[in-house]
Structures are given as structure tokens and as C-alpha cells.
Amino acid sequence: MALNPPAPADGSARPAVIDVLIVDDDPLVRVGLSMLLGGAPDIRVVAETGDGAEALAMVRRHEPHVVLMDVRMPVMDGIAATEALRARSGAPEVLVLTTFDADEYVVRALRAGAAGFVLKDTPPAEIVAAIRQVAGGRPVLSPAVLQLLIDRVVTxxxxxxxxxxxxxxxxxxxxxxxxxxxxxxxxxxxxxxxxxxxxxxxxxxxxxxxxxxxxxxxxxxxxxxxxxxxxxxxxxx
The missing domain is CATH 1.10.10.10 (Winged helix-like DNA-binding domain superfamily/Winged helix DNA-binding domain)
Structure with missing residues (x-):
């Protein structure tokens, strides 16, 4: 029997089932994320796509609560897609997928309206926790990203x-x-x-x-x- 999902730490509301759209141009990444999230009782992958432009149409169609967004993609990159999504009324939360060598994009993505980021090699349990956190209205800002922001401001x-x-x-x-x-x-x-x-x-x-x-x-x-x-x-x- 599935366990009830844990309540948000600060009492903020989140959906009983979190609908997620996966946006990444690597099919293997999409498959891996779909399999990973399929094991969480309170998360449902409603769609997936390989470019930011198609993500905009899929958000209109499926109305996900959270979008897992890659940065580097053809047609429309993740930063432009995030800006377009977050400008809409009732926009989903955007959780950016990145790698350490893409740190230069992290601040741009956050300024575009992303709720946080996860590394592609993050342990599965932490990815699930991050999705739950942003769905409950809490940003995902690790100490490493906070330090990155401070460094950018200073330098x-x-x-x-x-x-x-x-x-x-x-x-x-x-x-x-x-x-x-x-x-x-x-x-x-x-x-x-x-x-x-x-x-x-x-x-x-x-x-x-x-x-x-x-x-x-x-x-x-x-x-x-x-x-x-x-x-x-x-x-x-």
C-alpha cells in the first residue's frame, strides 16, 4: 500500500498528485526521469518533450504543476521557455535540470522565474523531494547555488x-x-x-x-x- 506523501515543512499547500512535464532533448534522460518519477506515489508524469517551444504547447494542453526543464535544447532553450512560461497566468513551477559545467546558466534561469535547479546526477530521492518542494511553493536553492549567486553579485x-x-x-x-x-x-x-x-x-x-x-x-x-x-x-x- 502506498504511503501518504509527506506534508510540506512549512505547511504550504501542494497538490495531492503533482503533475510533471519533462523537457529534455536527450531521450535517455527523459526515459530515466519518467521511470524514476513513476515510483513516487504522489507524482505523475503527464508528458515529455525534447524542446522548449513544444513545451509551451504541452503546458497549455496538460497544465502540469511542475516542469522539469533542461537548459540547452534546440529550437528554444530552457531559459527562453522558462521566461515564456512564467509570464503566463497560472504558470507551472519550473525546476531546471543542469550540470556543473552549466553554472553560467543557473543565474539566468533563476532570473527568468525558475523555482530552483537540480543536477542531472542528483540522487533520485533528492529529485523527488525537489519536485515536492517547488510544488508546495518552496524554492530549491542549495548552498552551492547561493554561493554562486553571491559570487556573481560581487564579481x-x-x-x-x-x-x-x-x-x-x-x-x-x-x-x-x-x-x-x-x-x-x-x-x-x-x-x-x-x-x-x-x-x-x-x-x-x-x-x-x-x-x-x-x-x-x-x-x-x-x-x-x-x-x-x-x-x-x-x-x-
Whole structure:
């Protein structure tokens, strides 16, 4: 008998069965992922394809909750496809498939609206956990990616200009919203932010919604990137 899927750590809702679209130009990768995910009782692979352009049509047809998106593909790459998907109303979450030698694309994918990334050689249980996490509204940002983001912010030639632009955007938020945004940038869950700021989780969720609306962003990862750009990671107690 199948076990019930574990509840999200921060109490956020996710579908009882998570519909997943696999997008990768390597047929062997698609087959392997389909077999892997087929063993999870709360995950259902609804379709698969080998290019980003076809993924857009498949999302309209199948309405998946999560898209596993490769980066390097013909016709339309994963970054362009992610941007197009995340610009839509009711967009699915996008979990990027990458390799260590594709780190240069990770930040671009996250800025495009991806909820996180998984390496293609990630252990199966961790891939399943990552899908459950993004389906529940939680980004997948490993310490390695956080360090990558920090390094990019510090070493890019336009660091000063990017920091100034990020500061100006964060100034649109009130002080409490800015504090919540910093917590998001630190990778904290809603419950962890609430404890740090002495707020209830529903109040934190309201602040997160307001932050996304005011900044014109569509997920927590983009908020985290903005906080990184502004150099405000140490502002939350």
C-alpha cells in the first residue's frame, strides 16, 4: 500500500498528485526521469518533450504543476521557455535540470522565474523531494547555488549599478516587507521568517504576496536574487 506523501515543512499547500512535464532533448534522460518519477506515489508524469517551444504547447494542453526543464535544447532553450512560461497566468513551477559545467546558466534561469535547479546526477530521492518542494511553493536553492549567486553579485563588472537598481526596487517595500524579503533571500521558510520577526505564518504569507505584487516578480527565487543584488543578506536578525 502506498504511503501518504509527506506534508510540506512549512505547511504550504501542494497538490495531492503533482503533475510533471519533462523537457529534455536527450531521450535517455527523459526515459530515466519518467521511470524514476513513476515510483513516487504522489507524482505523475503527464508528458515529455525534447524542446522548449513544444513545451509551451504541452503546458497549455496538460497544465502540469511542475516542469522539469533542461537548459540547452534546440529550437528554444530552457531559459527562453522558462521566461515564456512564467509570464503566463497560472504558470507551472519550473525546476531546471543542469550540470556543473552549466553554472553560467543557473543565474539566468533563476532570473527568468525558475523555482530552483537540480543536477542531472542528483540522487533520485533528492529529485523527488525537489519536485515536492517547488510544488508546495518552496524554492530549491542549495548552498552551492547561493554561493554562486553571491559570487556573481560581487564579481560582475556592473555590480555597483546592479546594487543601486536593486536598492531602488526594494525601496518600494515598507520596512516589514523589506525584512521579509531579506528572510527569503536567506532561504528561510515562512515559519522561520515568522519566528525571526515575531509574526504568524499567515501574516508572513501576506507580506510575501505583497512583495511579489509590488516588485512585479513571480516567485521567491526572484526576490532572493534581488536581495542578493542589493547586498542585504545580513539585515535580518
Amino acid at each position: 560582475t563588472p556592473d555590480h555597483g549599478r546592479r546594487r543601486s537598481a536593486a536598492d531602488s526596487r526594494l525601496a518600494l517595500l515598507n520596512p516589514r516587507e523589506q525584512a521579509v524579503a531579506v528572510g527569503i533571500g536567506q532561504g528561510k521558510s515562512n515559519a522561520e521568517i515568522g519566528r525571526a520577526l515575531h509574526l504568524g505564518v499567515p501574516t508572513v504569507k501576506t507580506h510575501v504576496s505583497n512583495i511579489l505584487a509590488k516588485l512585479g516578480l513571480n516567485n521567491r527565487v526572484q526576490v532572493a536574487l534581488l536581495v542578493h543584488d542589493a547586498g542585504k543578506l545580513d539585515d535580518l536578525g
